[in-house]
Amino acid sequence: xxxxxxxxxxxxxxEVGRQFxxxxxxxxxxxxxxxxxxxxTGEFVCVCGPSGCGKSTVLNLIAGLDVPSAxxxxxxxxxxxxxxxxxxxxxxxxxxxxxxSAFDNIGFGLRHGTPGKPFxxxxxxxxxxxxxxxxxxxxxxxxxxxxxxxxxRQRVALARLLANGPDILLMDxxxxxxxxxxxxxxxxxxxxxxxxxxxxxxxxxxxxxxHDIDEAVFLGDRVVVMSTLPGRVKAIIPIDLPRPRTEMxxxxxxxxxxxxxxxSLIRDEAYRAIHEK
Amino acid sequence: MNRTTTLQHxxxxxxxxxxxxSPMRRLLDSRGFVAVRSFAIFIGLWYLMMxxxxxxxxxxxxxxxxxxxxxxxxxxxxxxxxxxxSRLAIALVVATAxxxxxxxxxxxxxxxxxxxxxxxxxxxxxxxxxxIPLGIFIFGVGDTLPVFIMMYVAFFPLLLNTVSGVRHVxxxxxxxxxxxGVSRWAMLRQVIVPAALPTMMVxxxxxxxxxxxxxxxxxxxxxxxxxxxxxxxxxxLLMSPKVFGFIVMIGIVGYLCDLGLRALQRWxxxxxxxxxxx
Amino acid sequence: MTTTTGSTASANGSRWxxxxxxxxxxxxxxxxxxxxxxxxxxDTRAPSPARAVAAFVNLVASGxxxxxxxxxxxxxxxxxxxxxxAGVGLGVLMGSxxxxxxxxxxxxESFRPIAPMAILxxxxxxxxxxxxxxLSIVTYAAFFPMLLNTIHGVSRVDRKLVLAAMTMGVPRLRxxxxxxxxxxxxxVLLGSRLAMGVAWTAIIAAxxxxxAKTGAGGTSGxxxxxxxxxxxxxxDLNGIVVCMIVVGVVALLIDRLFRVAEYWLMPWRQ
Numbered sequence: 001x002x003x004x005x006x007x008x009x010x011x012x013x014x015e016v017g018r019q020f021x022x023x024x025x026x027x028x029x030x031x032x033x034x035x036x037x038x039x040x041t042g043e044f045v046c047v048c049g050p051s052g053c054g055k056s057t058v059l060n061l062i063a064g065l066d067v068p069s070a071x072x073x074x075x076x077x078x079x080x081x082x083x084x085x086x087x088x089x090x091x092x093x094x095x096x097x098x099x100x101s102a103f104d105n106i107g108f109g110l111r112h113g114t115p116g117k118p119f120x121x122x123x124x125x126x127x128x129x130x131x132x133x134x135x136x137x138x139x140x141x142x143x144x145x146x147x148x149x150x151x152x153r154q155r156v157a158l159a160r161l162l163a164n165g166p167d168i169l170l171m172d173x174x175x176x177x178x179x180x181x182x183x184x185x186x187x188x189x190x191x192x193x194x195x196x197x198x199x200x201x202x203x204x205x206x207x208x209x210x211h212d213i214d215e216a217v218f219l220g221d222r223v224v225v226m227s228t229l230p231g232r233v234k235a236i237i238p239i240d241l242p243r244p245r246t247e248m249x250x251x252x253x254x255x256x257x258x259x260x261x262x263x264s265l266i267r268d269e270a271y272r273a274i275h276e277k
Numbered sequence: 278m279n280r281t282t283t284l285q286h287x288x289x290x291x292x293x294x295x296x297x298x299s300p301m302r303r304l305l306d307s308r309g310f311v312a313v314r315s316f317a318i319f320i321g322l323w324y325l326m327m328x329x330x331x332x333x334x335x336x337x338x339x340x341x342x343x344x345x346x347x348x349x350x351x352x353x354x355x356x357x358x359x360x361x362x363s364r365l366a367i368a369l370v371v372a373t374a375x376x377x378x379x380x381x382x383x384x385x386x387x388x389x390x391x392x393x394x395x396x397x398x399x400x401x402x403x404x405x406x407x408x409i410p411l412g413i414f415i416f417g418v419g420d421t422l423p424v425f426i427m428m429y430v431a432f433f434p435l436l437l438n439t440v441s442g443v444r445h446v447x448x449x450x451x452x453x454x455x456x457x458g459v460s461r462w463a464m465l466r467q468v469i470v471p472a473a474l475p476t477m478m479v480x481x482x483x484x485x486x487x488x489x490x491x492x493x494x495x496x497x498x499x500x501x502x503x504x505x506x507x508x509x510x511x512x513x514l515l516m517s518p519k520v521f522g523f524i525v526m527i528g529i530v531g532y533l534c535d536l537g538l539r540a541l542q543r544w545x546x547x548x549x550x551x552x553x554x555x
Numbered sequence: 556m557t558t559t560t561g562s563t564a565s566a567n568g569s570r571w572x573x574x575x576x577x578x579x580x581x582x583x584x585x586x587x588x589x590x591x592x593x594x595x596x597x598d599t600r601a602p603s604p605a606r607a608v609a610a611f612v613n614l615v616a617s618g619x620x621x622x623x624x625x626x627x628x629x630x631x632x633x634x635x636x637x638x639x640x641a642g643v644g645l646g647v648l649m650g651s652x653x654x655x656x657x658x659x660x661x662x663x664e665s666f667r668p669i670a671p672m673a674i675l676x677x678x679x680x681x682x683x684x685x686x687x688x689x690l691s692i693v694t695y696a697a698f699f700p701m702l703l704n705t706i707h708g709v710s711r712v713d714r715k716l717v718l719a720a721m722t723m724g725v726p727r728l729r730x731x732x733x734x735x736x737x738x739x740x741x742x743v744l745l746g747s748r749l750a751m752g753v754a755w756t757a758i759i760a761a762x763x764x765x766x767a768k769t770g771a772g773g774t775s776g777x778x779x780x781x782x783x784x785x786x787x788x789x790x791d792l793n794g795i796v797v798c799m800i801v802v803g804v805v806a807l808l809i810d811r812l813f814r815v816a817e818y819w820l821m822p823w824r825q
Contacts, residue, residue: 063456065455083452083455083456084456085456087456088457089453091449095447095450095452095453097467097468097471098549099471099548100471108457108467109457109458112457112459112467113459113463144548311661312660312661314658316662316665319662334677334681388576392576393580394577395577395578396580396581399581399803400803402806402810403800403802403803404759404760404802410763410782410785410795411792411795411799414786489668490670490671493672494670494764497673497675497676497764498763498764505672512679512680517680521677524669524673524674524677527670528668532664532665
């Protein structure tokens with residue numbers, strides 16, 4: 001804890017807000033407001049909340065795909081000016097190029113973007129192969145996305161993200177499209193890839209959006225709970241469960257307490273969301 | 278007997294032929310045989326009608342085949358076919374060279390689109406055929422006229438589909454590429470072009486279909502050679518079997534070209550198979 | 556991600572902007588054309604915007620243009636009617652019965668690459684150079700879009716909807732009118748719009764070609780023939796330009812009309 005406090009935060013959001021003009025009425029609508037968040041190096045932060053609370057908006061702002069209407073966002077102490085390979089994104093529906101094989105998709109950033117610059121072509125190919133193996137896609141790398149199952153596509157997207165070697169991993173419900181069983185398995189694999197067994201300083205920094213509270217508690221060091229109307233941070237819950245997290249932890253009493261704690265923060269709004277549509 | 282076996286038994290009784298048809302049955306049911314059978318019936322009906330009608334107006338199918346064979350042997354058939362298809366090829370190449378860059382410009386740049394689209398929309402309803410008289414004055418009767426008309430006809434579907442393909446590129450792919458620090462040029466080459474390609478291929482096939490119809494009209498009215506010219510020429514000579522023969526040739530060449538284009542489409546855009554664009 | 560441009564205050568400004576953009580390039584092109592035409596000697600045959608307008612006024616005043624347009628349109632409508640009957644009739648059959656479709660498909664697909672104009676010499680052999688020849692070309696041309704889209708429309712009718720209606724004891728005729736027809740309607744209307752577009756192009760081409768056979772004394776009439784007369788006899792290029800523009804305008808109107816009909820008849824779409 002001491003070490004984390006004295007290090008500068010990897011990611012800092014200060015009073016971040018995003019408003020936009022509704023296309024039909026011309027009225028101002030607030031997606032998020034007053035978001036304050038600091039993410040330390042090597043931290044795994046999960047973001048939870050009811051639909052419409054602005055989770056994806058925040059992620060897009062951090063990624064630089066969107067510009068805040070208020071507040072500042074800094075990565076590594078410098079304000080962000082747009083998307084970049086230092087903040088890699090894994091999208092909810094993977095955003096794989098349908099015309100490329102899994103191998104080429106994984107290597108897209110390395111071959112056509114900035115991450116590949118320091119490498120020679122041979123090094124790039126070797127790196128792609130390394131990540132194909134890491135996510136367990138060896139043998140399927142020549143297949144096209146439409147020939148792969150949901151779980152395999154997710155792993156392609158993950159491999160692409162990691163192969164680009166970003167400082168910060170931004171993941172928007174990356175396991176959302178998978179069935180529950182695959183999801184459980186991939187959660188464990190994700191933590192291993194993230195560097196759960198390595199010392200904190202060597203882990204990647206991750207911001208992970210999910211609907212699934214169980215998933216958030218299982219994966220995260222902290223869980224940011226957001227509320228809606230307007231979207232803002234309601235609470236930040238530290239997850240003091242030991243690492244590495246095994247599936248047995250779900251049976252722990254402390255696990256359930258944390259899940260219930262977070263759900264109680266969200267419950268009322270979730271009810272309202274269903275009944276007042 | 279439990280429920281599942283009862284249902285299976287009923288299904289077996291109800292569909293005795295399923296999966297257990299004889300090879301003869303399978304041959305008779307195959308698409309190829311059905312096609313041959315339909316053609317045979319068609320030719321049979323043709324023959325019957327010919328007996329009843331004026332042989333000048335409706336020659337016997339056998340005489341048509343005969344005429345075709347003669348034309349093929351003398352090389353005349355292929356000479357005209359080659360002329361027509363080479364004009365088509367030139368027209369398509371030129372139309373693509375004009376329409377695709379313009380389409381990208383209009384698709385990517387709103388201002389260029391706002392400026393150029395009105396002209397496109399004003400010219401598009403004026404069919405290529407309507408340009409023939411003016412075209413003859415400008416180009417004279419010869420090779421250039423059919424090429425110009427075809428180029429005009431092919432241009433619009435190519436342009437419109439390119440614009441549409443570029444505009445409807447999945448923005449999430451663009452966003453993903455941006456998060457990987459892809460340069461603008463690489464974005465165009467590696468994301469926009471491949472993403473727009475399926476729609477562009479559809480446009481290309483539409484352009485071909487339109488151009489193929491237009492070339493016959495153009496040659497019929499204003500060219501000294503080619504398949505369209507040949508039909509009209511032999512009609513004036515009242516040699517109906519040859520007229521019909523050339524018409525059959527038009528159908529065959531058109532069909533083969535479309536097959537070729539479909540194969541091209543599958544080769545260039547193999548990932549678009551299941552999306553309804555193929 | 557993008558913010559909308561302009562609040563209500565500058566909305567009018569952006570509308571003017573849009574109009575400006577829409578007319579800028581066409582206006583420039585027309586002016587350039589006029590300027591080019593004015594550099595030529597006064598007795599040239601080359602068409603110019605000014606002279607085309609004059610020709611237009613003359614042709615309308617003499618009633619020739621209206622008459623020719625009406626003639627062409629009349630033929631298109633007649634041909635379209637035939638194509639509608641044949642195309643929808645056959646389309647429903649082929650769309651609902653796999654067997655019929657498999658049997659007739661080879662024939663249909665063989666004729667599809669044979670352009671309507673290629674049939675013209677046969678039509679002339681059979682019907683001479685009068686209206687009947689042009690009419691048959693139009694019918695042939697309009698038939699295919701009508702047929703193919705009807706087949707598509709009928710086969711798109713979700714089998715499950717028909718089965719659901721049957722399980723509710725709906726009589727077969729009512730299933731046809733309440734389920735199949737509305738389900739197939741989008742396809743039929745789309746086919747109609749495309750067929751009319753193709754028919755219009757076909758009639759012009761047919762009249763042009765037939766006009767070339769009969770010359771100025773022909774009785775076929777229509778815009779296509781008018782164009783041919785301007786081309787071969789009076790060598791009135793301005794008249795040709797007027798005809799071309801009329802062809803374009805009518806094509807646009809037909810298309811718009813059918814789109815409106817689609818919108819009205821199928822409010823549940825888009």
